[in-house]
Amino acid sequence: MATDRLYRPTLLLSFPPNPNHSIPTPTSHLKPSKPPNSPPLNTLNASPIFEHHFETPSASYNRSIQSLSGRRDVDGSMRLLAQMESSGVHPDVAAYAALIDALGSAGRTSEAEALFLELKMRGIQPNTRLYNALLKGFLRKGLLGLSDRVFREMDGCGVVGDRRTYMLLLDYCVNAGRLEDTWRVLGEMKKKRIQLGSCVYSKIIGIYSDNGMWKKAIGLMREMEDAGVRPDRKVYNSIINTFGKYGRLVEAVEAYENMRRDEIRPDILTWNSLIRWHCKAGEFDRAIGFFEGMQEEGFYPDPKVFVSVISGLGEQGRWEEIWRVFEGMKRRGLRNCGIVFAALVDIYGQYGMFQDVEECIAAIKAEGVRPSAGVFCALANAYAQQGLCEQTVNVFRLMEAEGIEPNLIMLNLMINAFSVAGRYLEALSVFEHIKESGISPDVVTYSTLMKACIRARKYDQVPVIYHEMESAGCTPDRKARQMLQTASLFLGQRDADPFGGVVKMHPPQREDV
Template sequence: MAAAAAASQPWCGGFSHRRRRRGRSSAAVACSEELSRDRYDAEIQRRCKAGEVDASMALLGRMESVGLRPAEPSSAALIAALGAVGRTLEAEAIFLNIGPPPPSPFSFNALLRALLLKGQLAHAHHLFEEMRQRGCTPNRETHLLMLDALSRANRADEAWAAAADMKARGYKLGAAAYTRLVRLCRVNGMWRRAAALVLEMQAEGLRPGRAVYHEAIEAMGRSGRTVEMAAVLESMRRAGVAPGAATWASLVRWHCRAGEVDVALGLLREMLGQGVYPDPKVLLGLISRLGEQGRWTEIRDLFEEMRVWGFRHSGAVFAALADIYGQYGAFAGPEQLVTALKSEGVALTPAVFCALANAYAQQGLCEEAVRVFKQMEEEGIELNLVMLNSLINAFGIAGRWQEARAVFEHVKEAGITPDVISYTALMKAFVRAREYHRVAEIFREMEVAGCTPDRRARELLNDVSMILQQRGRSPQKVSPPPCTKTL
């Protein structure tokens, strides 16, 4: 039986002195006398609800030892409690002992949720198919669980098929499912479908929330559709949904990348006027664009406006980033820059350090970027994947692909799983160094590692493939030369 091992474990001890004085608790009664099946079921469900998994399994063991079987609601409660703590094997064993009659959708959903919580999508898919084969009709919750899991795994085609199946069966998606689908559009650059989903939500009588609007704006920004972004922003305003800091940051960032610096400046001023704290990355992108156009007077004016509006700390970060771009030259290096920020009372968060490192990286100043991270470590902040990605990018811009590869290997050796940004940054480093044959290697490594390539990574691979075809060569496997760590 599923609870055979747990049956011998004591489960009725450890009660407080206060409870002893009041009389015997339900657990004490269960220890001293045999309970009916209904009493067992009620006690198991109560303990599962309280998160007492071991005590619930011990009760199940006692129940089976006297020849009783739990009712299906008790089994479903046990499956849910075990799944919440990752004990899926025991949950499956209990599921297999249900019946006759066969399990209901409620029990199937409990096990399905347990498997998905542990990331066992393939196993969950088999369970979903088994549910249909056994004549148990999936309900709305079942479909929503699968749709959410497929969206999280970025399995776009299967997610769209699951959504279409739900609609065909007359089930409404709901706001959470629409949010997941719009986020899936953002990841895959499907801006038209994101816009259609927002309109579909409104037609269904659902009010799109801030998260839906933000994901739609991100999807359009990644495709360079700034006109459509402005339309979504206007739709937000008409609906009475105020953009959050992340949405403002997306609007400014994508307009900057599209070369619409004046629009980005207007959006930043509107953001500041509403009292929203600007992210250092937003300031970095804007300074970069203005600096490329030689508009240093406007940089200085914006700095003064931030001071007037009371964004003293943001203004200090803004001045530091502008200094990195070489306009003022007030600081000799990262150490003096960090000291100046501390004197202004700026909280030196990982976001601030990342913005400083990115500013140096965009100038190809690798050593300075490394010194920023050393300063960060001295402040007691540990390196994370975002910061290491910045360092890979810095070496890539400088054409030093060996060091970029060394940082990438350091990431893996440190037990950190590289993400799609890590792989794409390394691919770009190889492209800048004209090491085209290594790009396909990294792309294959990314797929083998289970990391889904994004649109940018696929575009890089296609560009490199065309270059190699023009040269009459095909991508070959070349093992990277040994290189020393830079960290």
Template sequence: MENVFLSSSFDRSIQILLVLSSNCSMGTEIHSSYGSLIPRITISPSPTRISTTFNFSSSGYSRRRLVYGCSCSNHQVVTEELSISTYNRRIRYCCRTGGIDEAMSILAELDSLGSHPDPLSYVSLIETLNGLGRTLEADALFQEVVRFGLHGSYPLRLYNALLSGYLRKGQLELALRVLDHMEIKNVEKNQETFEILLSYYVSAGRLEESWRVVNEMKKRKVPLNSFVYGKIIRMYRDNGMWKKALGIVEEIKEIGLPMDVEVYNSIVDTFGKYGELDEALQVLRKMQSSSDPKPNISTWNSIIRWHCHHGAVDTALELFTMMQEQGIYPDPRIFVKLITLLGEKGNWNMISRSFASIECKEHRDTRAIYAALVDIIGQFGSFHDAEKLVGKLKSEGVAPSANMFCTLANAYAQQGLCKQTVKVLKLMENEGIEPNLIMLNVLINAFGTSGKHMEALSIYHHIKESGFTPDVVTYSTLMKAFTRARKYEKVPEIFREMEASGCTADRKARQLLQNALMVLDKRH
């Protein structure tokens, strides 16, 4: 038998095991963790190999596997070295290609060997998990990074990934904890950090925090780019100062900042919200005809949504067709809005034609989602079985995501189909995707639309108890639920809670409050 170089203290033991292997069916793996060797013996169907594995968890060592193959006449020694970098490459590859579960299995295997991924692999894992709404797992990995001091050169990417994930779910308190940790570790915010915060605060109706972010950017001399100016326009818009919002455009021109699609989208959204539909269309035409940035999916979604909102369904359908002709396909949420309005008017033929045009052009997975939405809104027979519907989507190759579940739930909620909406929520949880604030707001809407205001209120309390931070949509939807139930006295109370939370009321919330106060005045 060939001599193999091993630690002298274990030479004899290894030799004994090798001798045993020639007489019985046995496989042996010996693992090293922090310098100690632990033998693990397994029985195999043939007496031809013993594998001895050494793993050194300290940095700089790689996983080394010595395989001893024996036959009756001779013995061979094969040395195979699997580096930690191989594990890291596999983890990052799985994250890039959508195999997050496989990446987590590789992580567990690496952990069992007493090692950890490198900082970049942790970043990939955390970013991917947050993108899928699996923030609890992402947070656990982040705590692991902190515990082992594995930040490396990527601490800011880790923090930004966590911030984005938490705020996407509406978990403001957890996001603030990340910001506190950044301050303790002297990690400076960058442009992306500020944009993540500003995007959340503006969409949540938190005016004071939004301006605080903008002022901090100015103080630290972080450039106010078109994204930031677009959010400032939205802040003015949401607070009834739409003319001042448009005045920002002049400021942008004065400083020589190029007008990009983000700014244009904010202008379209501002005009649309205040019913200035002709002006919104003029902006759209300018984008199409000039050398300025062309309309993207957000531009079309905005202009179609506001035409639907103001009852201009025919124009919305024209825009819907125009968008597809330009090679841009509709967001499923806009499709929900359109077919709901057409369904209310009994225009089922228009729904069929609209879907047929999508079916001819759209990618296979998105076609399946549209078909499901037609089944739900069109009530063609299969909409009652949410589980069957999700199963059908998965069989069509549609990967379950938070956005998919929220879209389907919203389609049920708009019709007040509470049981089906709750079923979609459970299916979402069964897929390992944590419910986000959007889904819980949809659930409030489902109960409110069906007249179950107390159930809607219970979801609101659940949101607060679960660590989510209610946004302006949460409060407005809850106020609408009590308005539908003619419980007008509760509306001012909800409005006060909203103001106390730091959310700034939008036009819809103020209108609901005004209507409730008028009814209460008449009663008295």
């Protein structure tokens, strides 16, 4: 099955021991490289970042690398590492783990992998913490193939994954819409008797919601009760969001009231879901009521809540009220918030209220805001919705010029822009670029490409993409299934499931799942 790929990959990260290196004892790499009577640290031309002059050079370097990495000062950590190695001292495992984690979080996975291999070349067997740090970076960037190899290597080396390992895998599977892989990870966690907890349940509720299984999400609440797990704020937030997403606002409000009865105080996410989905349903007055109730509870409205209100106003074309709310945000000190500008760009852009990319970015910079990835994605989305391909590509170039690495969201938006414009071949070329870059396409990628094929009347390509999505381990969502059904009608190959409306067009030699 396609889902076996997550647990049975090819092992490529194993390196043979270097015969020129002696195998250290478990603690030999932690010993100081200078004898106890070495000169004080400040006479060794050490970095001024060190504060404790009675530490050994090795300990001082390790502490400083961990500190800088924790603050995500990756360049500072790398400079300190180079200085450390030039003095003949190597980092300890904790410093390596912190630096690999920071590099992965910054998207610099090649450097993270190089450090990991360097540690192995020194004869040190990585522990679970190191593997988790590397795995986190790969999964964060969507490099599923490399993540598979890391997981397999852990198994081959006898390194047992802990709860953190499985939570990283679970997060990725949920966010990528890989429903079957999510079930496999969940099964492994139960098999290894890893405590699930309300955090895990909230994630599973989320993926059920994304796949239209809101009834299963409710059933999961009962399973929690049977297991003696008390729903916490995260679980209630997931349930409220699930009900709201599928227009069941009465049930969403009931869940909110149950939350109150359980003496769990709503947080910003709770209010945001209630406001957002009521706005989307056109019940704007009720949304404003929740907005005011949030403030009465003593919550200071954050940008996400403002975005929900602004978006609701935008859908109703209430531009003067949008500007009034925005001016109120600036009075509250939220002038320099990138997410607010992203929302304004998205709303005004979708209604064609600006055309020049450079002019829009310059206006944002004039407000003292450095455009973030969210702003660029919102701007690209605004152009993509109108099929303005050249402007979308221009946003992509400006994003790179600002030193922001384009992510899968941005590339999906480019596919959508070409799709809306009916430029199927360009959309396909972006899709191939995603795969060649080592990024694993998600459900949105495949669904958007299917939409491009339908717009270009390439109906025969839709089943091919659908099967590739399944083979890659992504669970087709409702939109993907509907597009497959549409294509099959034109192809005269309709084979709909009368209970779910799912079209099954598997090759004869493959057993239907």
